[in-house]
Amino acid sequence: MAFDCYCAICGVGFSGMRIGTPSDATPERRRQYVERISRPVNGTTTTDTAPQDKEEPIRSYDPNLVTQDNVAWTSQVHCLGMQDDAKGTSRAFLSGPGYYADAGELAVKVGQAARRTYFNCYGFGTNDVPGPVMPFHWCCFEILLRTLTGTTDPKNVNLEALYEAMSSHCNWSGSALRLSYGEDVIRAQGQYWQSLPGAEYTVRNPSTANITETLKTTLQTNAKLRTSPTDITLDTREPRNPFSALPTELVHQICSLLPGESLKSLTQASLYINLITRDDYFWKRFIASDMPWLEEGEAEVLRKRVVDDESSAESASASESPINYQRVYQWLDRVTKPAFGMDDELFMAVANRRRIWGVCEVLAGAYRAQCA
Template sequence: MVANFNVYCALCSGCLVSFCDIGSSSPRHLTIRRARVARRTYSRRRGELYYETDDESEEEKVARLEALPWLREVAEADDNSSDTDSIGDPEDDLGYDPELVADSELMWLNEVFALGIAHREPGPRRYFISECFYYDRVYHYDPDEQSRYFAYGVSDLPDPPVFPMHAGCVDILSRAILGVVDVAGIRKEVLYDVMHELADFCRLDLKYGDITGADQDWQCVPGEEYSVICPTDPLDLAELLRSNYAANIPGAQKSLDLGGKVIRDPFRILPIEMIHHILGYLPGESIFALNKASCTVNTRTSNNQFWKRRLVQDMPWFWELQAYLAESQDGAHDYKALYMWLDRRTKPMYAMSGAFMGVANRRRIWGPCSELAGRYYDRLHAEGDGRVLSL
């Protein structure tokens, strides 16, 4: 007998129903859950799968707690929670943190579309992206029971497969391909061929980021709450900058004093145009690292407009930021500091929390969407479609 496996969104690898486990909000359960998250956070930083405290020395304990100041209180609960590794209470589930996720915030997971081929219809119009009804790997294109499609083609039927996607994720894909939300403008037959080449057992063969929920059944892993937060909910960025940015920015504005530290700088002989060309291939964090090693690069990237351009270039998934930058006056911000601050807070990370969780999930989803967009345009170019532009 073959075990049943769930299938997941082709764009985010997330669950396709909103029935996620929300953990108990009792103080004891919250403490146990957050202590586990704290230990796993520390183990991930050490490159380990899991961190055991049974044989931990006092020095190791001190180092662990000092490394987790933001979870120190719950991390210290390890000393008094001997049952954190084997909980016998059936009500003490390990679902999502109820202070980070609410049932009402998960409804977007139910809005599922499918990309497929209406095999009984001739011609190019037979490709569709349509809302569908999902149940146990089967998608219904319409209420007619005869129009059944199997996700990713895992069935004994000869019918072509469909690829399920959350409606919100489809909007992100449309932005990655076309720059705007215009699902009707996507060449569905081209996208279908691209996805079909990447089809795996229960999702596509893409890099979906550091999430582990997509197992035989969806696992509501504590610490991965951001992966089920709606990625398309609008963010009031202007208000967040007024309320949070000013208090955190002083540390980001420190300038580097490299005088006498860099013995030889090969970038000194390069023209500024060449330096900017090279920097165009590097992510922001690599530029920050290079700044520490090169006086020339540090000087060439000190211009405020350079970092404003990098905000536009490196964060296309942050459309609230794009709108904010278009309206903001030059000189209103230290854009390098703003880049560093936003890059940290929107980075998809285990155990993250706060107002940027949805944007972090969007940033994670943008990765596979941008890869699909690249393959989409490669296929169009291969077909000789002169109307398209390279990404």
């Protein structure tokens, strides 16, 4: 029986990307579809794909948001496997490029001879490769390498440890790893990949995203990012907190370990935490720690702005106040958050990169445990 298998890292398929025709009705139908299935029900958002009317449900991406060039990266497959009779220092191997043949079978090039070899992904393997073979897109693998080693060079990673880490999440009878790829990807993982409107960001190439110039322009022109924090009138209040007994630097380090949403909740619950995390010193570093998925060029823009702001803070005029890095974080977090129905082409690929990075961090934990 024919079926699709999915990338072990991002959860997206290797084929079956359907893109609608650029007719006048397509964008409007998509808007209505996304609005309908995202409508809050009893205070929560539902993404139920069951049709709510007699109209045929849409099963293609919006051509205004996705083109064949955008999804070309999904068709090429590599894999990570383990050989019993390997003569090298590592039994693990990375394949060359290939394609998904169908019914769980990969056709990839392996070895110096680059001969075409067939593997069954996520299955029980063969005599030569007895364990499961992990298929992936190469750009997803580069994100995983950055998460593990800080570089995109496969030579810097222990492939055997990585194989064991990924195998620990393997679903032997499934078509992907047991990982949280995100609700929009999980819904699309049927017998075949479903091209669901509203989830176009999941198939945008995460390696082609570059918001460096947008960051430069936004930091220079967006007045909202230069608005000072709202003053808090303490009057006779003396904010006390168990953290107040600790040095401020230590509290900053503790807060920097929290996810953004958790930190937001903590600052709302604790006046003390709210007060000591209002300075740019903290938020400049929180952006670096909470947003490691930013590309080097994008992060460099923020680092350069840090230097520029610190060197010119004393001479800044009232009309050009220093950047409020808490607002910069809040803006970046909002525009890059993976979300059903997002239609900002500039940030869709960044949102996909951010989603994939979250999966890679789970694999990184298992990898470091294997290395230890």
